[in-house]
Amino acid sequence: MFPLSHMMKSFVQKGQLDVIDADGQRHTFGGKSDGPHVVMRLSDKKLYRDLVFKSEIAAAEGYMDGTMTFEEGSTLRDFLHLFSINRLSLADYPLQKAIRKITMLTRRKQQSNRKGEAQRNVAHHYDLGNDFYKLFLDDNMLYSCAYFRNANESLEQAQRNKLRLLASKLDLKPGQRILDIGCGWGDLALYLASMEDVHVVGVTLSKEQQALASKRADDMGLADRVEFRLQDYREVPETFDRIVSVGMFEHVGVSHYDEFFAKLNDLMPDHGLAVIHSIGHMSPPGMASKFMRKYIFPGAYSPALSEVFESVERNSLWCLDLEFLRVHYAETLKHWEQRFQNNRDKVEEMYDERFARMWEFYLISAEAMFRTGSQLVFHMQLSRQRDAAPLQRDYITDTQREYEDKEAKLKLTL
CATH class of the missing domain: 3.30.1050 (Nonspecific Lipid-transfer Protein; Chain A)
Incomplete structure (x- = not known):
């Protein structure tokens, strides 16, 4: 002892x-x-x-x-x-x-996400099965930080707020083509196509996510404007007016940052906009915990902003807007953990007691790091041109109000 x-x-x-x-x-x-x-x-x-x-x-x-x-x-x-x-x-x-x-x-080796290897890393986590994630996520299966406007909002409301906030930062226009890198189960892509007359392509490396997202597009009558592909973003051949990525950048790895931002450059024209939603931390560069790497997210790492900006600068991209969501993920994880505990018996039936304990440790420890540790979430808006987005930030708030009214008229369910 x-x-x-x-x-x-x-x-x-x-x-x-x-x-x-x-x-x-x-x-x-x-x-x-x-x-x-x-x-x-x-x-x-x-x-x-x-x-x-x-x-x-x-x-x-x-x-x-x-x-x-x-x-x-x-x-x-x-x-x-x-x-x-x-x-x-x-x-x-x-x-x-x-x-x-x-x-x-050994941090660069631990964060390796080469083609093929990236798909195996994603499958380790996201292909556990849609039925498992339905036990603790919101009704629309959003697996990233929500945006709480007040403490009384439900998880479903807070996740819709997040979609609305991201959509407003994309400054969408009719006829645009949008790429969603790491599209999850498709809710953001479907939301964008519901709000504006745009065509959205979502790419994921998870077979489970791609199948469910495609079914949702069919069910909503949006399959003609929303396409979900099982594809590595590095293999996307077209160009897009807007690019959005939520919760995927954490899986890129520091040694692949230049590759990521260079690909963003290739994927959009000079007037294009990209919005990245990612976990980061306010402390100097480090590495993901061994527990997270081994059991939860192989190859994942939440970067220090200094690491991100180095690569953004090397790839000649303008950072037009930067926003931090600080305690929002702690509140999101609290909701997930409560729902997980409410369905713990079902988790044990699907897997076993050890698996349930592993996920308890993950959800609670992650909440602690966002509440009292160094973790945060950032939104980074990027473009080749300094004036690709409106010069006053008011448009973000104005568009959120416009979309909230539109949601009510369309009767979009939470």
Whole structure:
């Protein structure tokens, strides 16, 4: 228990963590400042070492295997909140600094998303089955940060707000061709075609998503103007007036950023606009956690903005607008986790208890990183020309109001 005890003394600066070891002895860390009080039991002595040398994935796997549990009213959510508010003190621990330097040497390999490899990475997560995602997403299957105008809005309302906000930033005009890179289950593409007389092509690497999105287009009578393809964005041959990408940039990888923005340049004319919705972080460049890479999103990484702007500049693109959604994803994840828990028995029937615990860890830890950690969501509007979008930002608000009225007239359901 010594290596773990030594690290915990440095780690827990806010709140208190009581660890009951495999022999039943209690060890108390922190307790000198405000914060959650967590009681954790470790029933496998192997965790003493693993939690020191590979902290996050050891905690995740311990929870998944049932060898790390919480008692006396404590929960996984309490523990992950404690972890998040103390993360900087853990990062300053000398051994953790050394481990970080070593792992950073392999970050480009870990973020590789070459053709073929990218499809395998996407299939690992998104092809779990549409029935699984229906258990916790909103009714329209939007799997990205929602936009809450107030705390009382439903998840469905907040996701519609997000579509409306993105559509307004595209400054759509009748007759335009739109490309949706990483189109998910198709709701954004279908929304754009409902609001304006435009033709939309959505590309995805997920067979499950492409099949359901195509069916939705047929059901809505939009198949003549909305097409969903199973295709890598790098293989799209046409040009488009507008490009939008939501929640896909996190899967590109730093070593492929120049390739991504160069392709955007090729895909649109000088007056074209691209809007990128992506997770990022406010801290310096780093790497995704080992737990996320192994179990949830292979090859994924949420970038520091400094990494993104370097590539944007190298590819001679103007950033016309930049907006940050800060706590919105924390609220989105809270809704997802609540719905997940309401259907937890069904998740266990589809998969098993360990899988359900893995997704609990993912959803709750992600919420913590957006609420008290360094994660954020950004909208970046890009073009080759500085005046491709209106020069005053009022058009974004005006268009949102126009589209909200249009939704009511068309009776678009949430």
